[in-house]
Amino acid sequence: MGFNIPRGTQDLLPGTIEKWQYVENHIKTLCSAYNYHEIRTPIFEHTDLFLRGVGESTDIVQKEMYTFKDKGDRSLTLRPEGTASVARAFVENKLFGLSQQPVKLFYIGPMFRYERPQSGRMRQLHQFGIEALGSEDPGIDAEVISLAFNTYKSLGLKKLKLVINSLGDWESRKRHRESLVAHFEPSIHEFCEDCQKRLELNPLRILDCKKDKEHPLVQSAPAILDFLSDESKAYFADVQKYLDANDIQYVIDPTLVRGLDYYNHTAFEIMSEAEGFGAVTTLSGGGRYNGMVKEIGGPETPCMGFGIGIERLLLALETEGVELPISKKLDCFVACLCEESKLEGSKLLQQLRQAGLSADRDYLDKKMKAQFKMADRLQAEFVVILGEEELNKGIAQVKNMETGEQAEVSLQEVVKYIQQRGAQA
Structure with missing residues (x-):
């Protein structure tokens, strides 16, 4: 269902x-x-x-x-x-x-x-x-x-x-109300059922009726400004x-x-x-x-x-075609290229987020090319690449997606590196 x-x-x-x-x-x-x-x-x-x-x-x-x-x-x-x-x-x-x-x-x-x-x-x-x-x-x-x-x-x-x-x-409205009742009452049968009720409850509301707004008596009704x-x-x-x-x-x-x-x-x-x-x-x-x-x-x-x-x-x-200045960019995408890198990638994500940066990674075991496509769709400013070789060296490859610049950065310095390079952009 x-x-x-x-x-x-x-x-x-x-x-x-x-x-x-x-x-x-x-x-x-x-x-x-x-x-x-x-x-x-x-x-x-x-x-x-x-x-x-x-x-x-x-x-x-x-x-x-x-x-x-x-x-x-x-x-x-x-x-x-x-x-x-x-x-x-x-x-x-x-x-x-x-x-x-x-x-x-x-x-x-x-x-x-x-x-x-x-x-x-x-x-x-x-x-x-x-x-x-x-x-x-x-x-x-x-x-x-x-x-x-x-x-x-x-x-x-x-x-x-x-x-x-x-x-x-209230005194102005009272005098205006009396004038409206006198104005509408003789022909109130020409108006919708709602307006007929409004004549007693609140005749001012007749002027706001969507059905009868073109009625000649609405057009010629006494104006409140004349009773102030x-x-x-x-x-x-x-x-x-x-x-x-x-x-x-x-x-x-x-x-x-x-x-x-x-x-x-x-x-x-x-x-x-x-x-x-x-x-x-x-x-x-x-x-x-x-x-x-x-x-x-x-x-x-x-x-x-x-x-x-x-x-x-x-x-x-x-x-009016007004475009709101909404940023849809992701600060960093972490590309994990092997099973062992997922744990390190998870730790890095936590560090990036705690530093106030937006960050994400793939959770469907996609290949490297597909992960880069995903980073593109997310408009990631940086991609951090973690593979077996990087883990052995204790580094990450950090790529600036706009300039294409890529650098080897110590795992302990990745967050600082992205913060500095992102601030310069």
């Missing part, structure tokens, strides 16, 4: 995984420069966390969550996004009590959403996210946006578009000032609402404008979510964050 991988998942094999490792290491270095620290939360959480934190009107909660009962009859859900889990950890571990505020965290890991798989969008997706918890300074909004934008730019992407909007404070309070207008203006001061180009889009219920004030998306990227151009998005921590049992805490899909990031790099 054969087994196939579940739909919407993928195996990341050698040759591909190196790109993921490079991107993840690059992200961690970038986060360190911004003074964000890694957090790792469980892959599954209690279902109620996402119902309250993400919002019951969202597609994620209504359609996409992988929810199951455990043996204790508890409802658990594979995390569909990272923000709710980080907020839960912030509350449960009382990080709001730390002297250093805001608490600046990042995560990288798998998320799970039951949706139609397509290029760059999987059912098991991988997400990098930032959460800055504990500050309502508009400068932190700009910093988070800057980090997201620089993640793409620093990896070599050029064809990017940053879109921002303000969803206002003076305080919200001032806040949004300050965010723009910080972005301008840091030469971050952006476009204001009053229709940008994001797909999660917890956003307020600043919202943003980064899109790819590369030809051939696909119909769905959004790479990532985020915004301010000042109410979530309180909603799940913590103190009133202003927060700002974003999520970046690693799959879509890699797809954008491929679309």
Whole structure:
């Protein structure tokens, strides 16, 4: 009986995984420069966390969550996004009590959403996210946006578009909500079943509907920017000032609402404008979510964050033809030409690896010519040749595969020789 991988998942094999490792290491270095620290939360959480934190009107909660009962009859859900889990950890571990505020965290890991798989969008997706918890300074909004934008730019992407909007404070959203209900209610029967439910739950989500986005009433819907309070207008203006001061180009889009219920004030998306990227151009998005921590049992805490899909990031790099500087070279291949040389070869491999060099040998008893072909495929910089004659002399033949230079080197000096010659290359 054969087994196939579940739909919407993928195996990341050698040759591909190196790109993921490079991107993840690059992200961690970038986060360190911004003074964000890694957090790792469980892959599954209690279902109620996402119902309250993400919002019951969202597609994620209504359609996409992988929810199951455990043996204790508890409802658990594979995390569909990272923000709710980080907020839960912030509350449960009382990080709001730390002297250093805001608490600046990042995560990288798998998320799970039951949706139609397509290029760059999987059912098991991988997400990098930032959460800055504990500050309502508009400068932190700009910093988070800057980090997201620089993640793409620093990896070599050029064809990017940053879109921002303000969803206002709660009073602004309340007045906008009332206007949206009045606008859509007389003709809500013309909309999809989901939007009919959203009219009561969260009419703002109608603007984000994929099915009805071309409906004339969506196009003519009242914009949130027209309902902003003076305080919200001032806040949004300050965010723009910080972005301008840091030469971050952006476009204001009053229709940008994001797909999660917890956003307020600043919202943003980064899109790819590369030809051939696909119909769905959004790479990532985020915004301010000042109410979530309180909603799940913590103190009133202003927060700002974003999520970046690693799959879509890699797809954008491929679309723009960006080659990541990934080295596939092996420092040294040890060619053992007789049975007696295998033991000495094993000792030498250990010494090379302990010295921080990458090294390998043949384990299929291949002839010398085949072993050299194997060294070529592994892009070995040096080949150490051990045969009966070399063992009797207490030496090894060390060949530089790029220059063709070959030298007799004492077995005790092989590691030092390769380190010196490799450093000179």
